[in-house]
Amino acid sequence: xxxxxxxxxxxxxxxxxTVVANEQLLTSLDSAIGDADHGGNMARGMKAVVxxxxxxxxxxxxxxxxxxxxTLISTVGGASGPLYGTFFLRMAQSVGDADELDxxxxxxxxxxGVAGVVAxxxxxxxxxxMYDALAPAVDAYxxxxxxxxxxxxLRAAADAAATGRDATTPLQARKGRASxxxxxxVGHQDxxxxxxxxxxxxAAATLPAP
Amino acid sequence: MKKLINDPADVVxxxxxxxxxxxxxxxxxxxxxxxxxxxxxxxxxxxxISGGGSGHEPLHGGFVGPGMLDAACAGEVFTSPTPxxxxxxxxxxxxxxxxxxxxxxxxxxxMNFEMAAELAAAETGVEVVSxxxxxxxxxxxxxxxxxxxxxxxxxxxxxxxxxxxxxxxxLAAVADVARKVNAQGRSMGMALTSCTVPAAGRxxxxxxxxxxxxxxxxxxxxxxxxVQAMPARDVARELVEPILADHDFTGSGGVLAFVNGMxxxxxxxxxxxxxxxxxxxxxxxxxxxxxxxxxxxxxxxxAGCSVTLLAMDDELLQLWDAPVRTPGMRWGV
Numbered sequence: 001x002x003x004x005x006x007x008x009x010x011x012x013x014x015x016x017x018t019v020v021a022n023e024q025l026l027t028s029l030d031s032a033i034g035d036a037d038h039g040g041n042m043a044r045g046m047k048a049v050v051x052x053x054x055x056x057x058x059x060x061x062x063x064x065x066x067x068x069x070x071t072l073i074s075t076v077g078g079a080s081g082p083l084y085g086t087f088f089l090r091m092a093q094s095v096g097d098a099d100e101l102d103x104x105x106x107x108x109x110x111x112x113g114v115a116g117v118v119a120x121x122x123x124x125x126x127x128x129x130m131y132d133a134l135a136p137a138v139d140a141y142x143x144x145x146x147x148x149x150x151x152x153x154l155r156a157a158a159d160a161a162a163t164g165r166d167a168t169t170p171l172q173a174r175k176g177r178a179s180x181x182x183x184x185x186v187g188h189q190d191x192x193x194x195x196x197x198x199x200x201x202x203a204a205a206t207l208p209a210p
Numbered sequence: 211m212k213k214l215i216n217d218p219a220d221v222v223x224x225x226x227x228x229x230x231x232x233x234x235x236x237x238x239x240x241x242x243x244x245x246x247x248x249x250x251x252x253x254x255x256x257x258x259i260s261g262g263g264s265g266h267e268p269l270h271g272g273f274v275g276p277g278m279l280d281a282a283c284a285g286e287v288f289t290s291p292t293p294x295x296x297x298x299x300x301x302x303x304x305x306x307x308x309x310x311x312x313x314x315x316x317x318x319x320x321m322n323f324e325m326a327a328e329l330a331a332a333e334t335g336v337e338v339v340s341x342x343x344x345x346x347x348x349x350x351x352x353x354x355x356x357x358x359x360x361x362x363x364x365x366x367x368x369x370x371x372x373x374x375x376x377x378x379x380x381l382a383a384v385a386d387v388a389r390k391v392n393a394q395g396r397s398m399g400m401a402l403t404s405c406t407v408p409a410a411g412r413x414x415x416x417x418x419x420x421x422x423x424x425x426x427x428x429x430x431x432x433x434x435x436x437v438q439a440m441p442a443r444d445v446a447r448e449l450v451e452p453i454l455a456d457h458d459f460t461g462s463g464g465v466l467a468f469v470n471g472m473x474x475x476x477x478x479x480x481x482x483x484x485x486x487x488x489x490x491x492x493x494x495x496x497x498x499x500x501x502x503x504x505x506x507x508x509x510x511x512x513a514g515c516s517v518t519l520l521a522m523d524d525e526l527l528q529l530w531d532a533p534v535r536t537p538g539m540r541w542g543v
Contacts, residue, residue: 035431037289073293077318082322082324083321121317121321172354176317177317179355182351
């Protein structure tokens, strides 16, 4: 049993719900070291994504992922729009015309998405960005893939993302608006790594067949 | 916080409606939040677009018109516009000779303009070249940050590159002069008070009554340091010295000296500051050949100012003096 468009729709819906429920948290993390708009921008974008998917439900995984990416790019603005938008667009490219993804296919799509984030944002490990949650997540996914179970691999990815997110707190930001704070960015959890962890956690909660 | 607004959510849209109502020589696409010259696209001229978060007016929409920008994209307050806005503007201004994107160096702006340029290449035949401005010397450690921010020099790039396009130069040559202005210009700003983003409703940062922030950005980003309030002559020194330390402005071409109000500081004080800046430049052997004083790149109602110096030569002088007709800058016509 592979992952199809309906499963991805569940994931995107759960991510939207989580972002909206945590809008205040994301904004307060961002006001400490950024410009206090991450929660609002992501909530606005994910609400638009859900409205678009409801109005015109895409039939294939690639069409759905592309729709999500394009909507985020055109509604979020700031840096998060291009970064999350590119993540979903690169996933769509990786999926190709497959109707269903197996466990390796999900891993390849996630890795392609993360590669897109790096290409767009040029972040490196330890820069205190969303990449610090996403990079360990895809590594943990691949390491767990030996077992062949989607649920197991996604659980490992979610745990690694959360660990990576927590590890951003003592880091000094080297990318984005937080970098202007220099040493004053130390001691604050990165808002982008926080929303990226929601992305992987909601995948773990929704993608494996119920 | 008291503001002249109706609803925080409608600030950008309603301000654009006001621009359309006040300036029949401009055309506003309210769906995409783009301000165009009414006669765009101008055939057989390189077109210039810029854009960025709102809250810096007259930048960028107030600089649309003959001799400057062909269009400007407005984002939410302090939030970059999106690639589809920039793509629409690019297509809307192209007169067959390509489009220059003028981008201030902020992570979001750079990424969104980058995607717009990729979309333009993939989906249209329009040639796009991008120039990024990064003139803020307050950011010292540019290796470990997102780099120097684009501030006052952006205004000068839009004016001078606009004149180059009007003079019939091709896209590569217009981009070259834009890059030259950025390379030869430096800025440094300071704040007396914070700004208040309408949607947030409270000041972006807390600055005690007796303190000022030296090296502030135009979105309330932190500066180099906070110090006790001081007389204007000392503030001028805090701004001019780091600029002169960063670039040689003693060349025979002289400089354009630009004192910019941040939005909440009266012209009375801006001219007083200009006087202090001019004295320091004179003492440093820097010859001023052109000046600009006023609120041109603001940060909502933040009180404070910035100083920008641009090393001039005959080419830049001629382009600076060329006619311009926009809501925010107008001479020679």
